[in-house]
Every structure is written in C-alpha cells, then in structure tokens.
Amino acid sequence: MKKSYTKGAKISNSKGSRKTILNFLKGLLKKGSLDAVLIPMRVPAGDSYAWVLIKDKKLLDDANPIAPIMPVQGANALSSCTKKGKGNLKIAALMRPCEIRAAIELSKLNQVNLESVTLISYDCPGALPMSDYLQDPGEGEKVFDSLLKKRDRDVESVKPVCGICDNFSILPASDLHFGLSADSRDNILLIPNSKKGTGLLNKMDIKPSEDISSWAKNIEELKKVQEKKRKERFEYVKDMVEGFDSLVKTFSACVGCHNCESVCPVCYCRQCYFESETAKPDIESILLKTKNRGSISLPADRIMFHVGRMVHMSLSCVSCGLCTDACPVSIPVAELFSYVGDRTQQTFEYRSGEEKGEPIPMKTYRKEETKGINELVKGAEG
Amino acid sequence: MKPEGKDNFTPKIVGYLCNWCTYAAADMAGSSKLEIAPELTVIKVMCSSRIDFNMVLTTFFNGADGILIGGCHPGDCHYDKGNYYTRRRFALFKDIMKILKLDPERLQLSWISASEGNRYAEVVNSFTEKIKKLGPNPLNGNPYF
Ligand code: SF4
Ligand code: SF4
Ligand code: SF4
Numbered sequence: 001m002k003k004s005y006t007k008g009a010k011i012s013n014s015k016g017s018r019k020t021i022l023n024f025l026k027g028l029l030k031k032g033s034l035d036a037v038l039i040p041m042r043v044p045a046g047d048s049y050a051w052v053l054i055k056d057k058k059l060l061d062d063a064n065p066i067a068p069i070m071p072v073q074g075a076n077a078l079s080s081c082t083k084k085g086k087g088n089l090k091i092a093a094l095m096r097p098c099e100i101r102a103a104i105e106l107s108k109l110n111q112v113n114l115e116s117v118t119l120i121s122y123d124c125p126g127a128l129p130m131s132d133y134l135q136d137p138g139e140g141e142k143v144f145d146s147l148l149k150k151r152d153r154d155v156e157s158v159k160p161v162c163g164i165c166d167n168f169s170i171l172p173a174s175d176l177h178f179g180l181s182a183d184s185r186d187n188i189l190l191i192p193n194s195k196k197g198t199g200l201l202n203k204m205d206i207k208p209s210e211d212i213s214s215w216a217k218n219i220e221e222l223k224k225v226q227e228k229k230r231k232e233r234f235e236y237v238k239d240m241v242e243g244f245d246s247l248v249k250t251f252s253a254c255v256g257c258h259n260c261e262s263v264c265p266v267c268y269c270r271q272c273y274f275e276s277e278t279a280k281p282d283i284e285s286i287l288l289k290t291k292n293r294g295s296i297s298l299p300a301d302r303i304m305f306h307v308g309r310m311v312h313m314s315l316s317c318v319s320c321g322l323c324t325d326a327c328p329v330s331i332p333v334a335e336l337f338s339y340v341g342d343r344t345q346q347t348f349e350y351r352s353g354e355e356k357g358e359p360i361p362m363k364t365y366r367k368e369e370t371k372g373i374n375e376l377v378k379g380a381e382g
Numbered sequence: 383m384k385p386e387g388k389d390n391f392t393p394k395i396v397g398y399l400c401n402w403c404t405y406a407a408a409d410m411a412g413s414s415k416l417e418i419a420p421e422l423t424v425i426k427v428m429c430s431s432r433i434d435f436n437m438v439l440t441t442f443f444n445g446a447d448g449i450l451i452g453g454c455h456p457g458d459c460h461y462d463k464g465n466y467y468t469r470r471r472f473a474l475f476k477d478i479m480k481i482l483k484l485d486p487e488r489l490q491l492s493w494i495s496a497s498e499g500n501r502y503a504e505v506v507n508s509f510t511e512k513i514k515k516l517g518p519n520p521l522n523g524n525p526y527f
Contacts, residue, residue, distance in 0.1 A: 343481060
C-alpha cells in the first residue's frame with residue numbers, strides 16, 4: 001500500500017485559484033526545480049486550448065491551468081513528449097484527474113514515461129462539452145468561471161461524464177494536489193502525495209503542516225453524491241448498451257468515422273486493428289457472410305468496431321468524455337464505454353489509472369483468479 | 383434460403399483448439415473411433431491464448447451458432463502460462479457477451495488435455511446438443527450490422 005499523506009500547506013487564494021497555481025509553478029521554474037511545465041493555453045483565435053510545454057516562465061502568464069474544455073487529452077500530450085528518449089527534463093504536468101489516470105494507463109503500456117514527470121492534479125469542476133463551448137467561447141469562459149467559484153459540484157453545464165464523475169480529486173498517482181474546494185475559499189490546500197511532491201514543496205520552502213481532514217471529508221461527501229448520480233445515470237445507459245439490438249439502435253446514426261477511437265487516450269495502438277487491411281474483408285468473405293447470415297450492412301463491421309473497442313479498452317477507460325466530444329452525430333459514446341468499463345473493471349477487481357506499476361488486467365494473471373473471473377469461466381474443468 | 387427452425391436445424395459450430403492438447407485429444411478421439419457430433423469445424427491454433435475477441439466476434443458475426451475453445455488444463459500450458467491469459471481473456475469475452483446479451487452459453491471454454499480423447503468427445507457432443515437446443519444464431523437475419 002502506498003503511504004497516504006495527511007498534511008497540506010494552506011496558501012492564499014486572494015488572486016484566484018488559477019493565478020495561485022501559476023505563481024507556484026513559476027516559482028519552481030525560477031528555482032530550477034523544474035525544467036518545463038506542461039499546461040493548457042488558450043489558442044490565439046480564442047476558441048480552443050492547446051497543450052504547451054513551457055520553459056520560459058514569462059509565457060506561463062498566458063497559460064490557463066484550469067481550462068474550461070478538454071480538446072486534447074493531457075495523457076496524449078504527455079505521451080508525445082515522454083515516450084521516446086531518456087527524458088532528463090524535469091517536467092510538471094498539470095492535468096485533470098481523468099487525464100492523469102489515462103497517463104497512468106499509458107505508462108503501464110510503455111506509452112508514457114513518468115520517471116522525470118511530476119503529476120499535479122486539482123479538484124476538477126468538470127469540463128464543458130466542446131459543442132457548447134464552440135457556440136460561444138466567450139460565454140463558455142464565463143460559465144466555467146462561475147463553476148470554479150462554486151463549492152458544490154454543478155453538473156448542469158458540464159459534460160455528461162463529468163456530471164457523473166466520482167474520481168475528480170486527488171489520486172494515488174498524484175504527486176501534488178491542489179485542494180480547491182478548501183474549507184474557506186480564501187485558501188487553497190497544496191497537498192504533497194509522493195516523495196516527488198514533497199521534494200518540490202521543500203524546494204519552495206513550503207511546509208505542509210496543516211491538517212487536511214476537513215477538506216478530505218468534504219471531498220468524500222461530494223464523491224458519495226457523485227457515486228449515486230453515476231449509478232442512477234447508468235440505470236438509464238444500461239438500456240442503451242445491454243442487448244445487441246439496443247446497441248445496434250444506439251449506434252444507428254454512427255457514420256463510422258472512428259473519431260471516438262482516434263481521440264481516446266487509451267486506444268494507443270499505432271494502427272487500430274479495425275483500420276488495418278486485415279480487418280477489411282475481401283469479396284469472397286463478404287459473399288460468405290451474406291450466405292451465412294442472409295444479409296450484410298456495408299461497409300462491414302461498423303458495429304463490430306464498437307464491440308471490439310469495448311473489449312480492447314473498456315478495462316482502461318477513464319471516463320474522460322473525449323469520445324463523446326468528438327462524435328459528429330452526438331452518440332453518448334463516453335457514457336456507454338464508462339458503463340461497460342465500470343462493469344469489466346469490477347470483474348477484474350481493477351480500477352483504471354489508480355496504481356502506478358500495476359499491470360493492466362490482460363497483461364497479467366493469478367493462479368487463483370478473482371471471484372468474478374472464476375464465475376465467468378465456470379465449467380471449463382468439466 | 384430455407385428458414386431454419388429448431389427442428390431441422392444443423393448448427394454451425396467452430397472449435398478453436400490448442401495444438402498441444404485439445405487438438406491432439408480430437409485426434410485421439412478420432413483414431414479411437416469415438417462417436418463425435420459432425421457439426422464442429424475445427425481450427426487449430428498454437429495456443430488457446432492466440433484467440434483474440436475479434437476472432438470470436440468475427441465468427442459469431444459471420445453466422446456461427448456456437449464457439450468452442452479448447453486449451454490445456456491450468457498449469458499444463460506448453461508455453462507455461464498461455465492458458466492463464468486465456469482464462470482472463472475468456473472471462474472478458476463472456477462479460478462483454480453478457481452485456482450484449484449475445485447468449486454467453488454459445489461460447490464455451492474447455493480444458494481438455496492430449497490424453498482426454500473421451501472427454502473431448504463428451505464435450506463436443508454435449509456442446510452440440512446445447513447449441514441445437516439454443517437454436518440458430520439470433521444475429522443472423524439482422525441486416526443492420
Ligand atoms: S472510451 Fe471515451 S471516455 Fe473512455 S477513455 Fe476513451 S475517450 Fe475517454
Ligand atoms: S480499438 Fe483496439 S485495435 Fe483499435 S486502437 Fe483501440 S485498442 Fe487498438
Ligand atoms: S465518433 Fe461517433 S460516428 Fe464516429 S465512429 Fe465513433 S460513434 Fe461512430
């Protein structure tokens with residue numbers, strides 16, 4: 001078990017949480033404790049955000065540590081800069097909890113190297129749906145600013161998966177965490193959660209001496225509310241995915257663009273099987289299919305793609321909602337995958353993105369398997 | 383095509399059998415002239431862990447009524463631990479099939495060692511009977527996928 005950290009430092013919130021976070025990061029760059037910071041920055045056109053690796057601390061002024069939208073999953077950005085090479089640069093990545101969890105999944109698959117990376121999380125209020133934001137980015141910023149100020153979770157204007165997210169705060173994998181929903185909004189809690197995190201605080205002469213239990217209690221309560229919402233919502237989502245006919249109906253408008261796969265952080269394959277030549281049937285097999293089945297819808301395997309993806313990555317799905325954002329025909333892909341993911345993860349007694357170093361379920365086994373697995377393979381012995 | 387009811391139904395069953403155990407057991411059952419249901423089409427794989435869900439799904443989506451996966455008993459894998467991975471993967475297949483209500487009964491995993499010719503015949507016969515009772519693959523005839 002990982003040592004759990006129970007203390008934090010109170011820092012003043014008089015300038016607002018975004019400025020406070022930026023100032024802290026700037027201090028670290030100045031001291032040379034960090035070489036660069038991976039952080040979202042609003043694009044010049046003002047209608048989106050990009051991940052930028054910043055070394056020049058002046059540029060940090062233009063960054064927005066808590067962006068209202070999530071156009072690119074942070075784990076993908078982190079993978080693109082740590083996957084190859086030795087990675088001697090000391091980087092801090094400021095990411096939403098679901099982005100950190102995706103990064104942990106990718107590190108298990110050798111797609112992210114965390115060795116010199118410090119993961120910094122914060123109490124995430126959720127993110128706005130891309131489509132809403134794009135309609136009026138200025139308004140989106142305002143809506144999100146007001147969300148940031150609320151202590152309770154406002155689930156009305158955020159993405160559907162954010163509305164049912166029960167993992168929006170500190171994670172076992174966080175090195176440092178900003179407790180934004182602190183007791184009093186005058187203060188933010190800065191919580192070290194690993195040796196790396198403690199080291200950075202030491203460098204800044206910040207002593208984590210405050211008790212964090214009342215913040216933690218508040219988070220626990222919010223989590224309980226969210227868990228309930230998730231359960232309730234899944235009762236509804238269930239009917240959209242359970243049963244093959246329901247699934248076909250749910251995906252009936254799918255245009256087969258595979259956007260959902262290409263933005264998904266945990267669909268990391270260099271080439272998706274479903275886009276490979278192997279997956280493209282020749283005329284003989286199409287005719288054989290029609291003979292066996294009576295008919296076939298073309299292009300073939302539109303539905304199989306989704307089922308295949310459920311098998312390939314539901315165990316690693318982090319419920320980040322990127323797939324829904326990317327779907328041109330508004331299929332609630334993320335909720336469907338989150339539902340399936342929660343179920344398969346339960347069977348394997350696994351939680352995606354929780355523990356660094358824990359192998360993904362398909363890359364390991366136990367001689368004596370979990371109850372859930374044994375139940376499903378019952379009968380193999382005869 | 384003649385519509386098939388449960389009575390005049392000849393199921394299509396595909397068996398993915400591990401080269402080192404179940405395939406050898408099938409051989410043995412054959413040479414011992416045991417009675418084996420003829421509906422099974424055997425595909426030899428080098429290890430039961432070779433079977434990816436895409437193979438299972440493609441087989442169902444191509445119209446098969448049942449799939450049998452045969453591997454070595456846990457602890458006896460020719461490659462040491464392949465079948466432990468099979469067991470996990472199979473559990474995931476079943477879980478997803480349960481969610482999709484693609485009758486999980488149509489997919490069976492059996493550990494059958496090279497010396498178990500009799501057991502092979504029993505498993506194939508009883509699985510074939512089961513599939514006959516379950517009737518044709520309900521996906522057939524759905525033109526939308
Ligand atoms: S399936 Fe969707 S919600 Fe799940 S990790 Fe991928 S993009 Fe995120
Ligand atoms: S669907 Fe499967 S093959 Fe395609 S990218 Fe995702 S994990 Fe890889
Ligand atoms: S993004 Fe939407 S339309 Fe495109 S493949 Fe995925 S579900 Fe289908």
